[in-house]
Amino acid sequence: MRIKNLQITEPNIIKAAWELLDQIGIEDFSMRKLADLLHIQAPSLYWHFKSKQSLFQTLANEVAKEARQSAKLEGEWEEQLFHCASMIRSVMIKYPCSAQLLMRTVPSEPDYLALINSLLQIVDHLPVSDSDKFSSIACLLNYVIAFELDKYEQRRVDTAMKKEAEGGAQGMFMDSLARLSGGGPNVVQRMHHNGLFRELGSDNMFRTGLKIIIAGIAQLAQQQAR
Amino acid sequence: MRIKNLQITEPNIIKAAWELLDQIGIEDFSMRKLADLLHIQAPSLYWHFKSKQSLFQTLANEVAKEARQSAKLEGEWEEQLFHCASMIRSVMIKYPCSAQLLMRTVPSEPDYLALINSLLQIVDHLPVSDSDKFSSIACLLNYVIAFELDKYEQRRVDTAMKKEAEGGAQGMFMDSLARLSGGGPNVVQRMHHNGLFRELGSDNMFRTGLKIIIAGIAQLAQQQAR
């Protein structure tokens, strides 16, 4: 939990913030702990950032900025969307808790807006209404963010379960799984049995969802074109 | 902020919790305020719920329970999915902060699992792999939750913006909008100009996104069938 003595500059505070997020996660992140990491007192941080929220906003914007830069614009629009979304995801993986940060942040920051703009450009030539273009991109972006958010939450629960008495909560889970109320076949249990739950958050699952959304957008364009 | 004198039972605590969430939102929700509302001391709550997290888990499960009950199972699978997703959304609208609650909650609660199961049943007969079924439903459910989450966040920012000096932050926003870095046409600005931002979170937008995802799933099934 120590860091080399550094000048207390905005970039260095941000660097330390990323490290702290990586170490303890966003729910335990505090201005006091960040100050400790930088060997200063907590109130000092408020000279550089007017609030914790504004610090988070800055972090989120950094993710948006890097995501936008990694976009390449060649090939069919489907490829472009796929590539862009994958890039956004890989940038998000690089930065700890980036999904939570983006979620809590309003896309009023310039780089976030620019990212949305470049996504909108990709679908701008499609023969659908502006409203539909907007919905499509919102859907895609939501998907990418929610996917990483889920993965994070999943991990958090997994570790919490392991901590709790070996097989205690795990047993509870298997129990509710076994006797699902509501008629019909127990599809969830079959999938759990086949180890599908371990695939949660995998690259493969990400790509499948992405394909679904892009194919759906294509379908929308095709219908409108008729 | 008062409530009639009530017996302190688990259901009444839950009722008060919903009211408090409605009044002040999830980020300001505290066990102490909940206790105030019930005219008891904060530690008393810990006799009924072992933690704030477990209280939230219970609330989330209530949403899942009601959502599951409102599912009807007739018509084509596309209609069923559409209807189910719409129902889940309308239940979520009924309960304040339900998106946040579901997001923070692991789907290990029985009713949440049952909800996922009934969604999986709808696509179970499609000619795709279990993994793809799983991805499809995860994608759909993520969409519904993230949609409401975004709407909530959007509202929070809007009110924050209005509070901040008339047109101060608003001006900032227009500014970043006007001079977006990165080449290409400014699609975002055009859309903002056409009032599309006011459509954020609308029924119309919800349905469009839903159609995209369902059409995408259909596409997946069609490809695999060949």
Add this chain to the structure above:
DNA sequence: ACCTGAACACCGTTCAAGT
């Protein structure tokens, strides 16, 4: 069985005061 008072170990943030 159910509730309280007092306490612990934390928060974010402000502000006068220091250098």
Add this chain to the structure above:
DNA sequence: ACCTGAACACCGTTCAAGT
């Protein structure tokens, strides 16, 4: 310009003690 000490108004949670 940049940092600190002290303080304010909060948190979630525990626990001995009350009824």
